[in-house]
Amino acid sequence: MEKQFNTRSMIFTLYGDYIRHCGNVVWIGSLIRLLQAFGHNEQAVRAAISRMNRQGWIQAKKVGNKSYYALTERGQARMEEASKRIYKTEAPEWDGHWRMLVYTIPEEKRHLRDELRKELVWSGFGLLANSCWITPNPLEQEVNGLIKKYDIASYVSFFKATYEGMATSQELIDTCWNLDEINEHYATFIETYSQKYVIDKSSMKRGALTDEQCFVKCALLVHQYRKFLFVDPSLPRELLPDEWLGDSAATLFTDYYQLLAEHATRFFETVFNQAEIPHTIKQ
Secondary structure, three states, X not given: OOOXXXXXXXXXXXXXXXXXXXXXEEEHHHHHHHXXXXXXXXXXXXXXXXXXXXXXXXXXXXEOOEEEEEEOHHXXXXXXXXXXXXXXXXXXXXXXXXXXXXXXOOHHHHHHHHHHHHHHHHHOOEEEEOOEEEEOOOOHHHHHHHHHHHOOHHHXXXXXXXXXXXXXXXXXXXXXXXXXXXXXXXXXXXXXXXXXXXXXXXXXXXXXXXXXXXXXXXHHHHHHHHHHHHOOOXXXXXXXXXXXXXXXXXXXXXXXXXXXXXXXXXXXXXXXXXXXXXXXXXX
């Protein structure tokens, strides 16, 4: 079949939804077979896994002539955070406080500044002003992790504050995030996947889908929905517009996922269990 997403991104999806539940370790042969279901060849898988290793997301473990790959501590933390946000059932409650992060990273460390910006957007921060980022969510743990990861404590100030004006909270939100655009993305997701859901629900009743087909559909569903982690700041309900579609999209995702999950997991386990993970490298 034709590749629909890049190999590295699909590996992240498989670690997040499957491999991390099986000890975080996978044999490269199993990973190659799983990715073949999406149209990725062995060379692409080995290149992607090597890149992820260099980036610190996974670590290689060799036993005899077999190579295994495990999530690093950093990789596990990212997967846990992503999973909590993907499978949340509703918007979080707000404690009425804002978290504000301000940094003054020097020009010679521009690469750190660029990396930090990407991390802040992914975590749900919005840019209020130059080098000033805010969120209504309690992300103290995530911020402390970033400061430690990039060793930037001397360049960062972090506040927990109340907003006293001069605009309204909604105007503050509009400055930092384009919720209308995000809502449009949710509308497109709902339109596309509600149709797919109806078709696949009918196919499941007729027994017309194999376990491998369910695995591919389920992983691609998660992969597509996971994109919202990069655009939706997961704002509390009190700060969302009345016509917000995020909850409807989450319900559709959950229903569709549950339709496919049992058969998808069975295929994954069939491939995964073909290679016994040595006890010495189990996490």
